[in-house]
Amino acid sequence: MTHGPQRSRVPDGAPALVTGASSGIGEAIARRLAGRASPLVVTGRDPGRLDAVAGATGAHGVVADLTTTAGRAAVVAACGAHGVGLVVHAAGVGAAGPFSGVDPDTVDAVLAADLVAPVQLTRALWPDVVRARGHVVFVASIAALGVAGEATYSAAKAGLRTFADALRLEEPDVGVTTVLPGVVDTPFLARRGYDRSVPRPVSADRVAAATLRAVERGRAEVFVPRWLQVASVVQGAAPAVFRWASPS
Ligand SMILES: NC(=O)c1ccc[n+]([C@@H]2O[C@H](COP(=O)([O-])OP(=O)(O)OC[C@H]3O[C@@H](n4cnc5c(N)ncnc54)[C@H](OP(=O)(O)O)[C@@H]3O)[C@@H](O)[C@H]2O)c1
Structure with a gap:
């Protein structure tokens, strides 16, 4: 799918929400938004780490498990009074290992955190x-x-990527950006037993900078590092080459 640039619609000072802000990429995005979003609402599960980020960024922290209806409702309520102009869905979990050995609870947990939660939270915030x-x-x-x-x-x-594509088609007045990082140097890798050094890890702040640049420029998709976009092009044009070059 090709995507033209979208018009950027979020001025500095607009209310913003960042999920997954207690760690890694979400934290880096929240730190870059400090002083640029008003109010800034940040959310995560770990109260101590979230407090530290909220304190450093002047944000309102909401401790919430986004896989629960109550957790999402608490986040929506925190945004409610001001509305929200920018929503960054950074919360997520991984799972590494052969599919033959995956247990059903892990399947549920990954789909709940990485797909259902952002879709449901977007649904709740969409009118705003x-x-x-x-x-x-x-x-x-x-x-x-x-x-x-x-x-x-x-x-x-x-x-999630296809959900974003559909929203972009459905509501041209809303900017929708999908970020596709390769390997990022955050606690995510150790937490889920990943052993990935290829592609070479980039910093969470590099992903944050690329994300906010993509929002400012109205970009539909951004790969970090940018050269990873080649993989997407090869997959579309020469699937056999993509399969041959993919790590197994
Ligand atoms: N690191 C990578 O190599 C990499 C590469 C590509 C894409 N990504 C994606 O980038 C996003 C951020 O990952 P990261 O590397 O920054 O990982 P991270 O450092 O582990 O941070 C993940 C964040 O998501 C939050 N979170 C996880 N499950 C949640 C839940 N059920 N409810 C609410 N918050 C939840 C965590 O909260 P607590 O810590 O408070 O529990 C944390 O703030 C994820 O969507 C991930 O899939 C990461």
């Missing part, structure tokens, strides 16, 4: 975002192209 002619960012992954050893995670991220 449309009213604000705002912008929604989905932090997907290069795994959206399909990566061996990450079948469930790949399915969730591909679903």
